[in-house]
Amino acid sequence: MQKLLVLSDIHANYPALKAIEHHVDPDRFHRIIHAGDLTVYSTFPNETIEWFRRRTTSVCIAGNTDKRVLAILEGKPLWKPKKEEKRAMYYWTCDTLLPENREYLNSLPEEADVTVEDLRIRIIHGDFDEDEGISSSLANPEHRFRTLARESPYQAHILGHTHIPFHTIIDGVHFINPGSVGRPFDGDPRSSFAILTVSSGIITVEHFRIPYSVEEVIAGLKENGLPDRYAEMYRTGRKLQ
Numbered sequence: 416m417q418k419l420l421v422l423s424d425i426h427a428n429y430p431a432l433k434a435i436e437h438h439v440d441p442d443r444f445h446r447i448i449h450a451g452d453l454t455v456y457s458t459f460p461n462e463t464i465e466w467f468r469r470r471t472t473s474v475c476i477a478g479n480t481d482k483r484v485l486a487i488l489e490g491k492p493l494w495k496p497k498k499e500e501k502r503a504m505y506y507w508t509c510d511t512l513l514p515e516n517r518e519y520l521n522s523l524p525e526e527a528d529v530t531v532e533d534l535r536i537r538i539i540h541g542d543f544d545e546d547e548g549i550s551s552s553l554a555n556p557e558h559r560f561r562t563l564a565r566e567s568p569y570q571a572h573i574l575g576h577t578h579i580p581f582h583t584i585i586d587g588v589h590f591i592n593p594g595s596v597g598r599p600f601d602g603d604p605r606s607s608f609a610i611l612t613v614s615s616g617i618i619t620v621e622h623f624r625i626p627y628s629v630e631e632v633i634a635g636l637k638e639n640g641l642p643d644r645y646a647e648m649y650r651t652g653r654k655l656q
Contacts, residue, residue, distance in 0.1 A: 416614040417531050418443070421593040423450035423540075423575030424478065427508065428597025429459030431606040432466060434627035435596065439610070441470065446529060448611075450575030451478025451540030454520065455508050456598055456645065458635035464516040477523040478540040478575060484508055485521055500642040500655075507641060528569065531613045537569040541576035564588035571611070571618055578654070580607050582620045589618050604629060604652035 420441055425432055441447055447470055454460045467473045477485075487493055487509045493502060512520070526539045563572065564586040571589035579601050580594030594607025605624040612619045633646045648655050 416612060417445040419446045419448055419529075419531065419536075419611040419613075420444040421448045421450070421573055421591065421609040421611050421620075422596050423573075423593050424452045424578050424595035424598060425449070425463050426452055426480065426595070426597040427454050427457040427460040427463050428606075428627075428632055429457070429462040429466070430629075430631045431597045431625075431627040432463060434606055434625050435608055436466075438623070438625050444610075445472065445531070447473040448529070448538055448573055449473065449475040450538055450573050450593070451476050452480045452575060453478070454484050454512075455480040455504050457632050458507075458511075458639050458641065460508050460511060461513050461516050464512075464519055468516075468519055474527050474529055474538060475523050476527050476538055476540060477520070477525055480505075481520055481523065482525075484512070485517075488512075488517060500644055503642060504645075507639065532616060534570040534613055534616065534618065535568060536571040536573060536611075537567065538573045539575075541574065560585040560588075560590050563590075573611075580609065580622045582609070582622070589620070591620055594622065598648070599652040600654045602652050604650060 449467065453463050467475050483493060483505060487505060493505060496502060528535055528537045560583065567588060571591060574590065574592045577592060578595035578599055581592050583590050591609060591611065593609035596606050596608055599607055603624060605626050608623055610621045629649045632649050636645055644655060
């Protein structure tokens with residue numbers, strides 16, 4: 416039997432990541448998976464990246480916010496997001512990242528796969544459309560999942576980007592989103608993650624919600640002069656409009 420700690424969309428929310436670490440010992444898992452977006456929207460990008468750099472069992476990919484940060488660092492213009500309050504978070508992150516953590520972020524692939532007991536598991540951030548992602552709440556999601564299942568050599572897909580946890584099985588293929596560690600969008604402000612267990616070829620998935628110090632995150636925003644509106648996002652577990 417092997418267990419995987421499945422995370423996504425931390426968005427530099429290190430207090431939330433630490434709360435998960437205190438709830439489940441990361442060292443007891445065979446793998447730690449992160450399905451993209453380590454950075455932006457909270458003020459602990461270095462601490463978050465260093466947490467993964469220290470763990471040789473971690474498998475991380477780059478999400479859309481990570482790729483935008485790297486683009487800015489390469490001198491490219493930031494086309495999205497359009498709202499100035501969001502753009503400020505990107506530029507602050509770029510100014511704050513330490514060189515070794517920039518290098519780590521730049522080393523991350525856009526997707527990855529792992530083999531667990533002969534089962535192949537694909538890790539992607541989003542699919543079909545970067546800003547839409549894959550979500551169980553999309554119109555006709557079964558059709559989209561069925562298309563992936565038919566074309567895929569994998570027994571499971573781990574997804575991020577939507578910040579909403581789900582687990583569905585289509586044509587024998589598992590589609591798993593652990594939700595967002597650091598920035599939930601489903602109205603529950605607690606940190607979200609999943610544990611995937613593989614035993615004798617059988618995959619089981621458990622989702623968890625863990626409270627963390629939201630006020631510590633909000634204090635970090637205030638200390639760095641970042642937009643006050645994000646306090647509402649963290650307290651309500653809702654995406655800013």
